[in-house]
Amino acid sequence: MSDNKEYLQLLAAKEKKHIPCGFVCENNWPWLYPFQSFCVKKALEYGRFALFEDCGLGKTRQQLTWANEVVRHTGNPVIIFAPLAVIGQTIAEGAAIGINVTEYNPDYPVISGIYITNYEQIDNIKTDLFSGIVLDESSIIKSFDGVYKEKLINGFKNTAYKLCCTATPSPNDPTELGSHSEFLGILQHNVMLAMFFVHDSGDTGVWRIKGHGKKRFWAWVSSWAIMLSKPSDIGFSDDGYALPPLEYIEKLIITPKKENAKLFNDNTVSATTHNAELRLTKIQRMDEVVNIVKESKESFIIWVKQNEEGETLRKMFAASGIDEKEYFEVTGSDTPEFKKEILLGFSKSNFRILITKIKIAGMGLNYQNCRNMIFASPDFSFEGLYQAIRREWRFGQKLTVNAYIISTDTMENIVVSLREKQRKFTEMQHEMQIAMSEIFKTDHLPAREIRIEKTENWTGYLGDCIQCVDQLADKSIGFSMFSPPFPELYVYSSEPEDLGNCKDYDEFNKFFSFIPPKLLRVMQPGRNVAIHCMDTPIMKGKEGFIGLRDWSGMLVKQMTDAGFIYHCRVTIWKDPVTEMQRTKALGLLHKQVKKDSSMSRVGMPDYLLVFRAPGNNENPVVNQDTNPTLPNYIPVAKWQQIASPVWMDVNQTKTLNGRKARENDDEKHICPLQLETIERATMLWTNHGDTCLSMFGGIGSESYTWVKMGRKAISFELKTSYFNESIKNIRDAEMDLKTPKLIFSEQIQEPVDDNDNDLILY
Numbered sequence: 001m002s003d004n005k006e007y008l009q010l011l012a013a014k015e016k017k018h019i020p021c022g023f024v025c026e027n028n029w030p031w032l033y034p035f036q037s038f039c040v041k042k043a044l045e046y047g048r049f050a051l052f053e054d055c056g057l058g059k060t061r062q063q064l065t066w067a068n069e070v071v072r073h074t075g076n077p078v079i080i081f082a083p084l085a086v087i088g089q090t091i092a093e094g095a096a097i098g099i100n101v102t103e104y105n106p107d108y109p110v111i112s113g114i115y116i117t118n119y120e121q122i123d124n125i126k127t128d129l130f131s132g133i134v135l136d137e138s139s140i141i142k143s144f145d146g147v148y149k150e151k152l153i154n155g156f157k158n159t160a161y162k163l164c165c166t167a168t169p170s171p172n173d174p175t176e177l178g179s180h181s182e183f184l185g186i187l188q189h190n191v192m193l194a195m196f197f198v199h200d201s202g203d204t205g206v207w208r209i210k211g212h213g214k215k216r217f218w219a220w221v222s223s224w225a226i227m228l229s230k231p232s233d234i235g236f237s238d239d240g241y242a243l244p245p246l247e248y249i250e251k252l253i254i255t256p257k258k259e260n261a262k263l264f265n266d267n268t269v270s271a272t273t274h275n276a277e278l279r280l281t282k283i284q285r286m287d288e289v290v291n292i293v294k295e296s297k298e299s300f301i302i303w304v305k306q307n308e309e310g311e312t313l314r315k316m317f318a319a320s321g322i323d324e325k326e327y328f329e330v331t332g333s334d335t336p337e338f339k340k341e342i343l344l345g346f347s348k349s350n351f352r353i354l355i356t357k358i359k360i361a362g363m364g365l366n367y368q369n370c371r372n373m374i375f376a377s378p379d380f381s382f383e384g385l386y387q388a389i390r391r392e393w394r395f396g397q398k399l400t401v402n403a404y405i406i407s408t409d410t411m412e413n414i415v416v417s418l419r420e421k422q423r424k425f426t427e428m429q430h431e432m433q434i435a436m437s438e439i440f441k442t443d444h445l446p447a448r449e450i451r452i453e454k455t456e457n458w459t460g461y462l463g464d465c466i467q468c469v470d471q472l473a474d475k476s477i478g479f480s481m482f483s484p485p486f487p488e489l490y491v492y493s494s495e496p497e498d499l500g501n502c503k504d505y506d507e508f509n510k511f512f513s514f515i516p517p518k519l520l521r522v523m524q525p526g527r528n529v530a531i532h533c534m535d536t537p538i539m540k541g542k543e544g545f546i547g548l549r550d551w552s553g554m555l556v557k558q559m560t561d562a563g564f565i566y567h568c569r570v571t572i573w574k575d576p577v578t579e580m581q582r583t584k585a586l587g588l589l590h591k592q593v594k595k596d597s598s599m600s601r602v603g604m605p606d607y608l609l610v611f612r613a614p615g616n617n618e619n620p621v622v623n624q625d626t627n628p629t630l631p632n633y634i635p636v637a638k639w640q641q642i643a644s645p646v647w648m649d650v651n652q653t654k655t656l657n658g659r660k661a662r663e664n665d666d667e668k669h670i671c672p673l674q675l676e677t678i679e680r681a682t683m684l685w686t687n688h689g690d691t692c693l694s695m696f697g698g699i700g701s702e703s704y705t706w707v708k709m710g711r712k713a714i715s716f717e718l719k720t721s722y723f724n725e726s727i728k729n730i731r732d733a734e735m736d737l738k739t740p741k742l743i744f745s746e747q748i749q750e751p752v753d754d755n756d757n758d759l760i761l762y
Contacts, residue, residue, distance in 0.1 A: 007466060007514050011496045022047030022161065023073055029065050031097040033058070035236035039226055040065050043163055048184040050138070050164040050225035056395030057228055057241070059165045060093045063134045067114045068099050070161045076131035077112050078161070079104065081152075083137055084118040084336055085343040086364035090136065091116065118336075122151050132161035137363040139166040139383070141179050153183050164225075167390060177221060186224050190543065191504060196220070216501065245400045246393050250415070251292075253284045253408045268413040271380065275306070278377055281408045282309055288406050289376050290316045293353060299370040301346075302355045303362070303388055305377035307331055310355050313376070317353075327353035330360055346370075358384040367391040374404040378414040382421035453723075457737075458703050458713040458730045462723045464497040465695045465716035466511075469518045472714070477522045478619070478690030479711075481681055481702050483532035483673050484512065487551065497718055509554060515695065516562030522693070525615025528567060528685045531555055532673055534606050537585070546586060546599070552607050564611035571646045572677060576603025578652075605646075608681065621687050631688035631710055642680045650676045656701050656729055672698060678705040686711055700726030707733040 025044045029037055040062050043049035053059050067078040080101070082090055087103060094101040094114070104110075104117035106124040117125065119140060133156050135141065141149055156162065164180050178189035187195075196209055196217040209217050221227075232238045269277045278285075286309060293300055304310050310329045317327055328342045328351055343361055346354040349369050354361070362384055370392055375385065393401040407415055450463035450471070461468040485500035487508040502508040519529060533555055538547040552569075560566055580588035580603075587601035623634040634642070641649075655672040678701060686692060688710045694702040697715030699722050706713040707730055717723040 004467060004470070010510065020046045022049075025069050025073075027069065031061060032065060033231070033236075035228075035231040035234060036062050036065075038234065038236070039228075040069075042226065044069055046224065047160065048162045048186065048224065050166075050180050050184065052166060052225055052227040054229045054395075055167045055390035055393075056243075056397070057231075059167075060090055060136070061097060063136060063163060063165050064090070064094050064097065064099050064101065064114070066163050067132060067134055070132035071112060071114060074131035074160070075112060077110055077129060078114050078132035078134065079125065079130045080114065080116040080134040080136055081119050081122075082116060083140065083364050084120075085339055085361055086136060087116050087118060088340055088344050089347075089364070089366065119152075122155065125155070127155040127159065130156075130159060132163070133159050134163045135165065135183070137166050138164035138180060138183075140363060141183060149179065156183075157185065167387065181224070184224060187220075195502075195504070216496070241395045243393065243395060244397050246389070247400055247402050248405060249402055250405045250407060251288050253281065253288060253406070255281055255284060255408050255410055269411050274380070274411075274414075277408075277410055278306060278309070281410065282306075282312060285309075285376055285406045285408065286313050286316055289313060289374050290320055292374060292404055293317075294320060294322070296372070298352075298372055299346075299349065300353050301361075301367060301370060301373040301388075301391065302353065303358050303373065303375050303377070304355060305357065305379060309377060313355055322353075326351055327355060329355040332357070332360060358388045362388040362391065365391055366394070368394060368397045371397065371399040372402045372404070374406065376406050378405065378407045378411050380414055380417055382418050382425065385418060386425070451723075453727055455727075455730055456734055457707045457711075458715070458734075460697065460700075460703070460723060460726060460730070461714075461716045462718075462720065463716065464718055466497070466514045466518065468716040469515075469522060469695070472522045472693075474521055475524050476691060477693045477714070478524055478527050479530075479682070479686045480519060480523065480528075480693040480695065481530040481532070481678060482693075482695040483698075484696055486534065486536055505549065505551070505554065509558065512555075512558055513562075516559050516564060519695070520563050520613060523613040524617070524619065525613050526617025527613055529559070529564065529611045529613070530681050530685070531559075531609045531611070532606060532677065533609060534604055537604075548601075548604070552609060555609055559609075559611045563614060565614060567610040567612040569610070569645075570608035572606035572608065572650050572674075573646055573648045574603055574605050574652060579603050606677075608677065610681075610685075619687065621685060623683070632683075634683055638683070642684050647677070647680070650674050656699055656704060672701040675701065675705055678702050679709070682706060682709055682711065697726055698722050700729040704729045704733045708736060 022043075022045050025041055029040070032040065036058050039051055039053075043051060043062075043066050051059055051062060053062075063080065067080060070078050080090065091101045091103065099114065101114045101116050104115040104121065104125070106121075110126070110129045115130075135152075141152060162184050164184065178187075178192045181187045181192055182189045226234065228234065230238050230241050289302060290313070293302075302313065304313065310331065314327065314329060318324060328346075330339050330342050334342075339360070342354070343356075343365060345351065347365065347367055347369060358379075358381075373388065373392060375388070379385070389401070389403055393403075405415065450461055450468055453460045453462070461471065485498065487500070487502060487505050499508060499511055502511060523529065533552050536549045536551050538545065538549055540546050556566055576588055579585065586592055587599055588603065592600050621632075623632045623639075624630045625633070625635050625639065627633060628635075641647075652674060654675050656675070682692070682705060686706075689712065691712040691714065692702070692706045694713070694715040697703060697717035700715060703713035703715045703726065713730070715726065717726060
């Protein structure tokens with residue numbers, strides 16, 4: 001048996017992406033709770049880390065403690081980036097625990113210590129002066145335009161210590177976690193997409209986690225971040241961390257009927273019609289806000305979306321008799337000094353009513369002195385809603401928090417959308433909390449247990465093919481044929497051994513490189529290995545351009561580097577119209593010919609790459625063309641068909657039925673190899689009675705064919721549902737052998753489902 005230690009270590013490295021690069025700190029900090037100390041020590045140990053903690057769990061004290069220890073360890077300063085209005089609160093919090101924080105001024109020299117500034121000052125920062133950086137409310141980086149985001153990532157690319165802190169890391173679009181990963185220097189955003197995400201037909205801009213990728217994705221995130229909704233999520237006591245009740249109070253306004261022929265107004269708006277609808281319903285909504293505020297003497301935050309709403313509201317307050325000293329509005333055009341004064345003044349209860357936008361005051365600020373808020377302008381942003389609510393509804397708040405939602409009959413779909421996003425956010429927190437229990441793993445994964453099933457003519461191994469092949473004797477295989485998972489196209493399981501789970505082609509090649517040497521050991525000299533493949537698309541959303549990847553060339557190099565002889569290549573024709581209908585590929589659309597045919601291309605065929613093991617074949621494959629009763633009978637016409645470099649007539653729908661083996665999380669429909677392709681290869685390159693091997697057995701297409709054609713079959717399969725289905729298919733084949741009939745004549749094929757996606761769109 002070959003030594004698989006290197007392979008098992010590679011599997012472990014594939015699962016554990018972020019290696020600690022910080023330092024161990026044994027200090028205890030009296031101003032931190034035990035769970036907070038745990039988080040700080042973990043962040044220091046890993047060097048580049050993220051704290052995704054709900055509001056009120058003390059992120060400010062944790063980040064200040066982290067920054068202070070980095071200053072002590074390196075002797076160099078650390079800078080904190082924060083929203084403008086949060087700077088004053090952070091400086092005050094530092095003073096409360098004995099940590100000095102200085103507001104950064106480009107006109108003064110930087111010495112050792114902790115500095116703080118707002119994000120918009122990135123152009124004025126000399127990044128090489130700092131040994132560490134903290135992003136307070138780090139989810140804000142996804143809101144920056146491309147220029148600012150790149151400046152932040154590139155400017156601190158070489159900074160040794162990095163910490164991201166936020167309450168909501170992309171609650172409903174997990175791809176936004178890529179901004180954090182890329183900033184921390186863990187994984188580039190486009191690499192993360194390739195590794196864990198897929199986009200659906202017709203919408204190439206919206207990505208979602210692959211069905212089988214959820215467990216691996218959250219385990220990966222948990223290797224460089226901690227997500228907390230309460231201390232018990234990481235095994236600490238929740239004493240003192242109980243949230244008060246939160247009351248959503250929806251105020252639905254029935255708007256006047258519009259001048260159209262409909263009996264009722266439309267109850268939905270889109271992103272493009274949203275602002276127009278806000279303007280149409282402004283007076284009714286602001287009037288409802290005034291009514292709510294006048295019925296109470298308590299403090300309120302009123303969240304508006306448009307400047308004209310704030311202006312209208314102030315006029316209505318004045319007209320209703322509310323003293324102008326009771327309310328202030330903060331807008332984007334106000335000076336930084338005014339913003340700081342008013343936003344901090346409200347936290348000190350200097351006045352009763354604050355009118356502002358979520359993008360101005362919705363992050364970082366602590367308004368536990370208030371328990372009422374009014375969302376005067378319904379919005380599709382769940383994160384904005386969540387962050388705004390958490391200004392008041394946070395650990396330490398003693399009173400029930402009231403969140404008034406002012407909606408209209410014309411915007412009911414917004415509320416429905418927010419509820420669905422809330423569900424997804426809760427699911428994200430749950431997935432992350434489960435994954436956190438697996439943060440620390442051993443240096444190598446144990447060898448996977450192998451299950452073996454046997455029938456009269458077939459031996460099936462349930463397990464990793466790279467480990468299963470070690471069970472076979474030297475020079476025991478007369479022919480091998482298989483279709484490996486196509487990189488970036490097919491993901492069949494969440495297991496690290498699944499080749500489809502590789503983040504890119506480099507990682508795929510690294511894992512596939514273990515296969516050819518093992519195959520070479522078990523192949524009889526002079527015998528053949530046939531690999532089914534195709535060239536694969538390069539997608540603009542991932543790599544910035546459209547093209548094709550020469551995957552077949554990569555496989556040829558892998559096999560020949562291991563010692564195989566490149567024998568021949570068969571091109572299997574596929575209908576380009578069918579490909580266009582299923583993939584909507586830009587290069588195959590007819591409209592592209594009329595727009596710019598330089599981007600038009602031909603259809604993508606399948607290939608059968610055939611390799612020969614070196615040495616003399618001591619058991620020649622002999623076929624007869626005169627006696628149809630002989631098992632190896634190939635008439636001249638059939639030989640001419642098989643010998644053609646292009647197989648034009650392979651029936652693409654003639655496959656085993658894979659639907660029974662498909663699981664709910666399967667991203668793509670099961671793609672069994674065409675039976676005619678297997679049959680022709682078997683006729684040409686095997687003898688009756690040969691032992692044939694499929695490295696990726698799937699639902700048993702190759703083995704099914706070999707058994708029906710009088711060969712002995714061996715297959716390896718990683719996924720249990722596929723393996724169990726292959727057992728049924730092999731038994732069907734053996735039953736057919738007992739009732740002589742024409743090969744395949746009774747096989748009922750399922751039609752290709754055009755609603756499934758063979759290829760990721762590009």
